Amino acid sequence: MSRAEAAGGTGTAGRTEAVPAVGRRPRTTAGFLALFGNELHLTFRRMRTKVLLGILAVLPVLIGVVVKLNTDGPHEGGGGPSFIAQTTQNGLFLVFTALAVALPVFLPMTVGVVAGDAVAGEAATGTLRYLLVAPAGRTRLLAAKFTAGLVFCLAATAAVAVAALATGAALFPLGEVTLISGDTIGLADALLRAVLVAGVVAASLAGLVAIGLFVSTLTGSGIAAMAATVGLVITVQILDAFPQLDAIRPFLFTHYWLSFSDLLREPMYWDGVLKDLGLQAAYVAVFGSAAWSRFTSRDISA
Amino acid sequence: MTKAPVTGDVTESAGGPGAEPRPAPAPLPPASPTATAFLGSDDVIRTRGLTKRFRGGQLAVDGLDLAVPRGSVFGFLGPNGSGKTTTIRMLMGLIAPTSGVATVLGEPMPQSVATVLPRVGALIEGPALYGFLSGRDNLIRFDAADPTADPRTRPQRVDTALERVGLSAAARKKARAYSLGMKQRLGLASALLQPRELLVLDEPTNGLDPQGMREIRALIREVAAEGTTVFLSSHLLDEIEQVCTHAAVMSRGRLVVQGTVAELAARAQGRLVVRTPDVARAVEVLAAHRVTALVPGEDRVDGEFGERDDEALPELCAALVAAGVRVHGFGLERGTLEDAFVALTGEGFDVAG
Ligand SMILES: Nc1ncnc2c1ncn2[C@@H]1O[C@H](COP(=O)(O)OP(=O)(O)OP(=O)(O)O)[C@@H](O)[C@H]1O
Ligand SMILES: [Mg+2]
Numbered sequence: 313m314s315r316a317e318a319a320g321g322t323g324t325a326g327r328t329e330a331v332p333a334v335g336r337r338p339r340t341t342a343g344f345l346a347l348f349g350n351e352l353h354l355t356f357r358r359m360r361t362k363v364l365l366g367i368l369a370v371l372p373v374l375i376g377v378v379v380k381l382n383t384d385g386p387h388e389g390g391g392g393p394s395f396i397a398q399t400t401q402n403g404l405f406l407v408f409t410a411l412a413v414a415l416p417v418f419l420p421m422t423v424g425v426v427a428g429d430a431v432a433g434e435a436a437t438g439t440l441r442y443l444l445v446a447p448a449g450r451t452r453l454l455a456a457k458f459t460a461g462l463v464f465c466l467a468a469t470a471a472v473a474v475a476a477l478a479t480g481a482a483l484f485p486l487g488e489v490t491l492i493s494g495d496t497i498g499l500a501d502a503l504l505r506a507v508l509v510a511g512v513v514a515a516s517l518a519g520l521v522a523i524g525l526f527v528s529t530l531t532g533s534g535i536a537a538m539a540a541t542v543g544l545v546i547t548v549q550i551l552d553a554f555p556q557l558d559a560i561r562p563f564l565f566t567h568y569w570l571s572f573s574d575l576l577r578e579p580m581y582w583d584g585v586l587k588d589l590g591l592q593a594a595y596v597a598v599f600g601s602a603a604w605s606r607f608t609s610r611d612i613s614a
Numbered sequence: 615m616t617k618a619p620v621t622g623d624v625t626e627s628a629g630g631p632g633a634e635p636r637p638a639p640a641p642l643p644p645a646s647p648t649a650t651a652f653l654g655s656d657d658v659i660r661t662r663g664l665t666k667r668f669r670g671g672q673l674a675v676d677g678l679d680l681a682v683p684r685g686s687v688f689g690f691l692g693p694n695g696s697g698k699t700t701t702i703r704m705l706m707g708l709i710a711p712t713s714g715v716a717t718v719l720g721e722p723m724p725q726s727v728a729t730v731l732p733r734v735g736a737l738i739e740g741p742a743l744y745g746f747l748s749g750r751d752n753l754i755r756f757d758a759a760d761p762t763a764d765p766r767t768r769p770q771r772v773d774t775a776l777e778r779v780g781l782s783a784a785a786r787k788k789a790r791a792y793s794l795g796m797k798q799r800l801g802l803a804s805a806l807l808q809p810r811e812l813l814v815l816d817e818p819t820n821g822l823d824p825q826g827m828r829e830i831r832a833l834i835r836e837v838a839a840e841g842t843t844v845f846l847s848s849h850l851l852d853e854i855e856q857v858c859t860h861a862a863v864m865s866r867g868r869l870v871v872q873g874t875v876a877e878l879a880a881r882a883q884g885r886l887v888v889r890t891p892d893v894a895r896a897v898e899v900l901a902a903h904r905v906t907a908l909v910p911g912e913d914r915v916d917g918e919f920g921e922r923d924d925e926a927l928p929e930l931c932a933a934l935v936a937a938g939v940r941v942h943g944f945g946l947e948r949g950t951l952e953d954a955f956v957a958l959t960g961e962g963f964d965v966a967g
Binding site: 335336337338339340342343344346347349350354357358359437438439440441442443444445446447448449452453609611612613 | 668703727729732733734738739740742744745746754755756758760761762801
């Protein structure tokens with residue numbers, strides 16, 4: 313009976329020391345943003361993220377060394393991308409070469425891993441339910457994941473670009489840059505263009521982040537989501553290679569990816585780049601909404 | 615919602631095949647006598663007709679009417695697979711009910727997660743942690759997820775929570791290197807990051823050593839003494855008896871009974887226990903004196919004595935002695951919650967299909 317009576321006194325009795333007030337606390341902007349910061353922290357604390365960025369940074373070094381060895385050897389030229397020939401004259405071009413090589417395969421693969429695992433990985437380990445009862449808010453959590461995905465795109469592109477610049481500077485001469493259009497610009501100008509190009513490349517991956525997040529909300533397995541996202545990137549690029557599919561090719565999210573080279577003309581030719589960015593925005597809108605509607609209505613039973 | 619439907623459940627839902635319980639000795643008093651309107655009560659958790667049918671047809675929770683009074687330590691009891699975790703998931707807005715309604719802290723769920731859950735601490739189906747983060751960073755992450763948590767007080771609150779569960783020394787260790795008990799403690803710490811009005815703990819002592827169990831139970835009592843209502847699921851009957859003021863019993867997705875622990879235990883009739891080396895003789899005498907359901911054991915006999923007047927007990931003892939039974943011990947043993955559970959469900963504590 314004593315227990316039942318103890319239940320009657322609704323806890324007004326008890327410890328006399330000051331207990332922080334129980335009750336409603338206001339939402340604050342700082343509190344709201346904390347999850348975004350923490351999500352970034354979490355993403356870049358992962359060993360996996362560091363390894364992926366490391367691989368991306370090694371890639372330009374390999375390209376640089378191969379180009380260097382080839383040009384030193386007897387047979388110059390070859391049928392490589394047009395940038396490669398330029399690279400031997402100017403190390404800065406290694407940035408564009410490396411980005412052009414990384415963009416179709418390596419960059420989207422890393423982005424696919426990060427975005428695909430974003431929600432599914434947390435569902436698999438069960439941490440998702442603790443975030444949701446915190447309560448993170450499903451929309452806010454998805455927004456934080458998307459933001460972290462975009463920041464990863466920037467970091468991944470930067471890893472390629474910075475490593476390429478360092479390698480290029482070490483192996484090849486730096487100086488004035490002769491553009492595709494034949495004009496010549498100064499080194500400072502060329503560096504600015506490199507930054508611009510890297511920004512465009514990072515933004516080109518935004519659509520893929522949204523797709524990856526959507527896939528991630530569909531399954532409770534991080535591995536499955538990563539594999540599906542990466543598989544999708546490869547499939548879409550294969551489709552993009554078929555001239556018979558002309559009707560749909562302009563709508564594939566990879567279609568305008570390499571249009572960044574148009575920014576290496578004088579004057580810069582923005583048409584393809586703008587189409588690319590517009591297409592990415594459309595993918596973000598469509599797959600972002602799909603991910604949102606799926607995630608906000610889904611049972612979290614893992 | 616008054617008591618009547620709940621008492622109805624006692625006969626109704628335990629009425630599975632061969633599971634007819636004894637009639638309830640007396641209807642339990644209402645969990646909240648004044649509550650007439652569903653939303654207007656002071657119950658911290660209230661559900662009406664809460665039902666969850668999973669895709670694939672599994673009926674995990676079936677028409678649950680639960681009322682958890684403010685200030686109680688409420689034991690949510692049931693065998694494996696009886697729907698405890700599923701109920702908690704619905705209460706926490708993680709899964710949507712198939713039908714029925716649930717309110718937590720007076721607000722409907724899952725619609726009000728944003729305003730309700732900052733005031734609720736929860737441990738659901740064991741802890742889940744980021745193995746590559748330290749225990750402390752895990753708590754920082756979960757705290758950052760709450761938009762009402764003040765970032766300025768975060769480090770201090772995290773440290774306090776770690777201290778409360780006895781993890782201060784292991785705070786900087788990676789969570790993947792934690793033992794199960796340490797993980798469980800860290801999960802509890804995340805539920806205690808803020809002062810809470812309600813603590814929902816799904817089998818909080820799972821995986822803990824006896825000392826750890828005692829510590830966690832002490833912690834639960836301490837939190838309850840601060841005024842926090844504690845909703846505790848368990849399949850450990852003695853755990854519920856030790857820490858809870860109220861309890862509800864689930865069986866195959868249905869609520870079998872709810873009430874105060876004292877009332878529930880009182881439903882289990884006490885048994886007469888005679889300790890003697892002369893078991894066979896004692897059984898004869900007891901049977902002659904209308905003691906039923908006799909169970910002879912090694913140096914003991916127990917049976918149902920039923921409701922009799924005060925003189926009956928000494929008379930029976932005298933009769934045993936007169937018959938030459940060497941009585942080493944003689945008395946009524948109070949019913950346990952386990953007896954009550956078996957009486958209510960008419961079944962043992964087995965997994966339902
Ligand atoms: N996601 C799911 N999909 C389908 N069925 C489920 C799902 N989750 C639980 N169930 C089923 O619902 C029933 C209740 O499960 P629940 O986890 O709520 O039981 P419980 O009382 O918490 O058991 P335990 O004591 O073992 O934790 C079980 O029969 C289980 O198989
Ligand atoms: Mg469970």
